[in-house]
Amino acid sequence: MMRLYYIAFLAVSNLKSRRLRTFLTVGGFTLGVGIIVFLLSFGYGLEKLLVERIIKFENLTVVEVASASSNLIKISEDSLEKLKNIKHVMYVSPSVRVPAQVKIEGSMIDVAVYGIQIDKFRIENIEPLSPEKRIGFTSSDAEEIIISSGLADTFSDKNFEKGDQKIGLHLLLQRQVSDEEKQKSMADTALQIDELKKQVIEESVKKTGEVDNDYISQKLDELEADLLGRDENEAEVIEKDVEVTVKGVAKGSDIEAFVPISFLKSLAEVKNYDSARLRVKTRQDVQPVKRTVEELGFLAFSLADTEEKINQIFTIVKVLIGLFGGLIIFIAALGVFNTMTISLLERTKEIGVMRAIGIESKHIYKVFLFESMFIGIIGGILGIVLGIVSARIVNLIMNLIAVKFGGEQTSLFYFPAVLVMAILLAVILISVLIGLYPARRAVKLDILDALKYE
Structure with a gap:
């Protein structure tokens, strides 16, 4: 019984005896695999870069909350309590702009100034310009401010990073309007509209001697639009100068810039918030x-939604790259098939001798x-090396x-690593499948016909 290592030795010897053909066949596989590795690694790299730049892992457990466009429901203190009581919510951090x-x-x-709740300051994800420095406020109502690098750059002659500078x-x-004040305002508006209706009807009778419905309807529409078009939330503006x-x-x-929200509350009453952030326990709770x-x-x-959309887009991109790569591998596989078939024809007599002995x-x-x-193993390994080296050079x-x-x-x-191993295994599997046809033909050859073959 012939041992496997001898079979392997014989296979290698056969490949070495036809070096040019083997080189071209392996070269085709190498180029195809190299292109696939290069393109797929580029797709994975862009996805990873985009996700890392836009999304940090800790932000995947944060839910951003804002008022609906109708503005009928505000984020008030009562709303914050409801948000805090939601299952899986660890804490809530409101902010005001x-x-x-x-x-x-x-x-x-x-400048836009944001009042933030500093006991949960880290949820705001405010990063210091210099990673080695930590930034924060000394107390929840401190008259202190953290400015963005964009704001700092407008005063290029100042070194704000050293801190403790006065501005x-x-x-x-x-002055925000409370819900009670809004309800009273709406009730007053309704009374005004009723009073206007009476006045318009009287005016119509005086002008025409009768009730002119078209005139009344047109006039009421104009007056109601004027009344209802006024900003219900229009509030008194309070100007404050602080250091x-x-x-x-x-x-x-x-x-x-960012200041403690308690500091803003000390300057003016804050009844409603512009937004809030909820920290949940796990990504599954989002x-x-x-x-x-x-x-x-x-x-x-939630940024988890953004991550999901990014992944969906890049999944499509990677599938398209995979299909393109599959076409390249198919062309390279035809070369392997051609090599193995020609090898079978050239070695027909040799096969007959082997069968005869x-x-x-x-x-x-x-x-x-x-x-x-x-052929698949050598082409796959060299192709992976080619793809990685090419990617490194382009990246440099x-x-x-x-x-x-x-x-x-x-x-x-x-x-x-999973991608690299999957490509290598796929290439080896394709090579073995290609070898099945010539292998079957070889064992089906008639010994006498094979010995007479020239």
Whole structure:
């Protein structure tokens, strides 16, 4: 009985005896696999880069809450209590946005100031400009501010990162209208409309001597539109000038700043919030919490949804790349099939001799399968190496260009171990399947016909 290592040795010897043909066949496989590895690693790399830049893992357990566009339901203190009582919610962090102006040595610039709840400060995901520095407030009502790097850059002569610098802040605060005041306003409006109806009817009778319904309807529409078109939420604007201490600079190109929400409340009464963030226990809790929030009448959003959409898009991209790669492998596989078929024809007499001296058909069958498999193994490994090396070179060139134009270095390619192993195994499997046809033909050859073959 012929041992496997001898069969393998014989298969390698046969491949080495036809070096040029073997080289071209393996080269075709190598090129095809290299292209697949390059393209798929680029797709995986872009997906990974995009997800990492936009989404941080801790934000995947955060649900953003905002008032619906109708503005009928506000995020009030009562609303916060309802949000806190939702199952799986760990805590709630509200925020308020206030228009303001920053004053530094006579210069003024418009800025959006956000009041944030600092006992859960980390949920706001405010990153320091310098990773080695930590930023935060000394107390929940401290007259302190954290500014964005976009705002800091407008005052390039100032080094705000060292902290504890004083700046002027001109805040435009609105006295928010309570629900009771809104209801009273709506009741007053209804009374005014009833009174206007009486006046319009009297006016119509005086002008025409009768009740002119068309005139009354047109006039009432105009007056009601004027009354109802007034902003119910129009509130008294309170201007406040305060001096605050800069406690650090956060990453962000927007012109914005952050102060403790209790500090804003000390300047003007805050009844409603612009938004709130809910921290849930696990990613699996995000969707149930979102549904509950929407049932309460609020808008709900999570970066987990964004991640899912990104993954869906890149899944389609990777499938298309895979189909393209499959076409390339198919073309390379035709080369292997051609090589093995020609090899069978050239070795017909050799096969007849092997059969005549007593070598079993199954061993000849295995020789052809081993030859085909070795082509797949060598081509697959070299192709993976080619794809990885090509990707590294392209990534290096792109990083050099990025640095030259003031950008930052990054990795555009990603090579999951599972992907690499799957490609290698797929190539080997395809090679073995291709070798089945010539292997079967080899064992079915008639010994006498094979010996007479020239």
